Amino acid sequence: MEIANLVLTLICVISFTCTHAKIGYFWHITDFHYDPLYTPQGDTRRHCRRADERGSSGHHRALGRFGDYSCDSSLELIESAARYMRTRHSENVEFVLWTGDIIAATYTGNEDTKYQAIRNMTELLSQTFSSHFVFPVLGHLDPAPSASLTNLWMHWLPLEAMQTFQNGGYYTIEQSYSKLRIVVLNTNLFSARESSSPPAKRQWDWLDGELEKATNNKDMVYIVGHAAPGSDSRYPYDTSPDANAKYLRTVRRHARIIAGQFFGHLHADTFRVIYDNDRPVSWALLAPSVSPHRDPGGSSNPGLRLYKFDTNNGKVLDYTQYYLDLAAANRNAGAAEWTAEYNLTQYYGLHEVSAVSLHNLADKLRIGTPHETNVFYKYLRAYNVRYESSDNCDGACAHQHFCAITCLEHLAYRQCVEAAASALAAAGESAPLVAPLVNVLLTLMGLVFLVV
Ligand SMILES: *[C@@H]1O[C@H](CO)[C@@H](O)[C@H](O)[C@H]1NC(C)=O
Ligand SMILES: *[C@@H]1O[C@H](CO)[C@@H](O)[C@H](O)[C@H]1NC(C)=O
Numbered sequence: 001m002e003i004a005n006l007v008l009t010l011i012c013v014i015s016f017t018c019t020h021a022k023i024g025y026f027w028h029i030t031d032f033h034y035d036p037l038y039t040p041q042g043d044t045r046r047h048c049r050r051a052d053e054r055g056s057s058g059h060h061r062a063l064g065r066f067g068d069y070s071c072d073s074s075l076e077l078i079e080s081a082a083r084y085m086r087t088r089h090s091e092n093v094e095f096v097l098w099t100g101d102i103i104a105a106t107y108t109g110n111e112d113t114k115y116q117a118i119r120n121m122t123e124l125l126s127q128t129f130s131s132h133f134v135f136p137v138l139g140h141l142d143p144a145p146s147a148s149l150t151n152l153w154m155h156w157l158p159l160e161a162m163q164t165f166q167n168g169g170y171y172t173i174e175q176s177y178s179k180l181r182i183v184v185l186n187t188n189l190f191s192a193r194e195s196s197s198p199p200a201k202r203q204w205d206w207l208d209g210e211l212e213k214a215t216n217n218k219d220m221v222y223i224v225g226h227a228a229p230g231s232d233s234r235y236p237y238d239t240s241p242d243a244n245a246k247y248l249r250t251v252r253r254h255a256r257i258i259a260g261q262f263f264g265h266l267h268a269d270t271f272r273v274i275y276d277n278d279r280p281v282s283w284a285l286l287a288p289s290v291s292p293h294r295d296p297g298g299s300s301n302p303g304l305r306l307y308k309f310d311t312n313n314g315k316v317l318d319y320t321q322y323y324l325d326l327a328a329a330n331r332n333a334g335a336a337e338w339t340a341e342y343n344l345t346q347y348y349g350l351h352e353v354s355a356v357s358l359h360n361l362a363d364k365l366r367i368g369t370p371h372e373t374n375v376f377y378k379y380l381r382a383y384n385v386r387y388e389s390s391d392n393c394d395g396a397c398a399h400q401h402f403c404a405i406t407c408l409e410h411l412a413y414r415q416c417v418e419a420a421a422s423a424l425a426a427a428g429e430s431a432p433l434v435a436p437l438v439n440v441l442l443t444l445m446g447l448v449f450l451v452v
Contacts, residue, residue: 024094024311027085027129028319029304030226030264031139031289033072035104036117039063044070047106064330067302069387070294072104077324078121080336081290081304082128084322088306095182096129099264099287100139100226115148122152138169138186139226139265145169145186164206168199172210174219180259180314181214183207185225187239187263190247195240204246211254220259220314223251228263228284230272230408233400234295241410248274248408255281255355259314267293267300269321269382273359273406280359285319288385292326298393301326301385304338316353318345323385341386347378362405365398376401396424 035047040063042048048063048071067077103117125134133156143149150157150166161171169186185207189200214221227239229247251258251274261272261284272284288303304322309315321341329336344350350357364375376398383401393401396417403416 022310022312023092023317024309025089025092026094026307026309027096027304028099028262028264028287028307029081029085029096029290030099030287031101031267031291032078032121033101033104033141033289033291034075034078034117034121035072035107036075036109036113037107038067038071038074038104040065040074042071044068047071047104048074064326065333066324066326066329066336067292069292069299069326071292072106073291073302077292077302077326077336078124078290080324080329081302081338082124084336084338085304086128088322093129093132093306094311096125096132096134097137097182097224097262098125098134099137099224099262101141101265101289101291102139103141104291105141111143114143115152118143118149119152126155133173135173135182135184135224137184137224137226137264138188140188140191144188168203168206170203170206178311178313179217179219180222180311181210181219182222182224183210185223187225187227187265190227190239190243192238192240195243200243207250211250211257214257215254219257221254221257222259222314223261225261225263227265228261228272228286229274230404231410231413232266232268232270232404233397234266234268234297244408244410251282252276258282260285260316262287264289267291267295269300269303269385270379270401271358271362271405272408273355273362274408275359275406280355283353283355283358285316288321288323297397298380298384298389299387300383301387303341303385318343318353320344321382321385325386342382347382348375359406362402365402365405396421399424 037049039048039050041050042063043051048068065074065076066080067074102121103114107114107117109117135156136153138145145166145168147166150162154162157165157171158173161173165171169188171184173182175181186203188194189203194200211221229244255276261282263284263286266286267289268286269288270286272286273280274282287305288300290302290304292302293300302324305319306322307319308317310317320343322338323341324336324338344353348361350361365379379401380393399420400417403413403420407413407416
């Protein structure tokens with residue numbers, strides 16, 4: 001995508017001899033939840049905003065400059081993330097995926113100030129990635145597609161993409177120098193409210209057409225969107241069961257050319273495996289949010305993700321997950337020290353990033369040997385982006401994670417969760433995962449699942 005790459009491609013075409021440098025990187029950043037009203041003098045009961053005169057009764061503690069787990073992002077947090085990304089691999093970065101929810105859920109500004117806030121975030125990314133293309137994706141908190149939004153992002157989008165974006169919030173990017181096509185979906189059109197609307201139907205037709213075209217051209221495809229298919233206990237979302245099932249059928253049908261699916265929305269680091277008759281055929285990786293997150297089931301630190309891939313065919317080779325220990329950053333007052341959290345292949349000991357390898361990983365989260373419990377802890381630590389909590393993820397909770405990863409059909413997910421619940425009930429208790437009992441419980445669960 002960079003001009004340098006275009007030049008390199010031209011030189012390659014002219015000289016015939018050189019093989020294009022194969023390794024490239026792309027950022028996946030998501031869920032900024034920028035709150036222009038965040039202030040360290042704010043009140044956590046008021047989304048970390050200034051309390052009005054009457055309400056300020058000394059109930060609130062001083063908040064951090066870089067944000068608070070119970071609130072959306074401060075500007076300083078997002079600026080620190082942008083500064084950090086500039087220092088990493090900038091010369092090899094090919095593009096940036098920016099998967100939506102730009103503005104805080106509770107930001108009450110009018111349309112005009114929301115637009116201003118999005119413009120400010122766009123400018124920040126334009127400065128951060130001055131020679132790169134950022135591919136924006138609409139989240140459920142973002143405005144509906146419009147001419148003004150399209151104009152805001154026109155420096156990143158080719159003409160054809162601008163047209164479909166303006167009409168429906170989706171578009172495709174053909175990489176001129178490689179066999180990789182990026183397909184950006186508007187997953188808001190999968191919601192129960194929208195899923196039978198004319199725009200939703202147009203997106204399906206368009207998606208089928210793009211995947212057919214890619215098949216004929218022997219292109220590989222990245223599918224990019226805000227909300228992943230499937231279910232999750234963290235952020236129940238009203239994706240229509242029909243749209244969810246249809247999406248999964250589409251992925252199964254075209255699994256051979258889908259080199260990856262990338263989503264945000266959950267504010268958690270997790271993954272999904274898609275099966276076709278029990279055979280793992282495709283995967284989706286869900287990146288954690290830039291925004292901190294507080295949740296009864298486990299909070300999370302801010303995260304940024306840098307993928308490593310083969311630029312010729314899009315094959316994902318690895319990613320490095322970066323994060324900010326928010327509590328430490330606020331204690332340090334002066335500095336937000338973003339740092340590498342882990343590398344996917346090394347962390348889980350994967351030989352490659354594929355549906356089969358991720359299926360094997362998921363399988364280790366399922367059956368409860370002591371070794372598997374360790375893998376689950378690793379997974380949970382990543383899921384929460386190293387937020388240190390008094391882990392209250394019991395056996396049922398652990399199994400819910402397994403169900404969310406492997407059972408993407410809504411009904412299958414519910415059945416998976418219920419089966420675990422009754423297995424645990426049969427075992428008589430639901431001990432915290434830290435207790436030694438858990439191994440017994442998980443083994444029991446494993447046995448039950450082997451039998452079923
Ligand atoms: C956007 O940036 C301008 C210039 O820095 C600032 O005055 C304005 O308050 C910002 N607006 C929002 C909503 O962030
Ligand atoms: C993780 O991957 C990055 C990028 O490939 C590399 O620079 C770094 O050394 C790796 N870190 C670890 C801990 O392996």
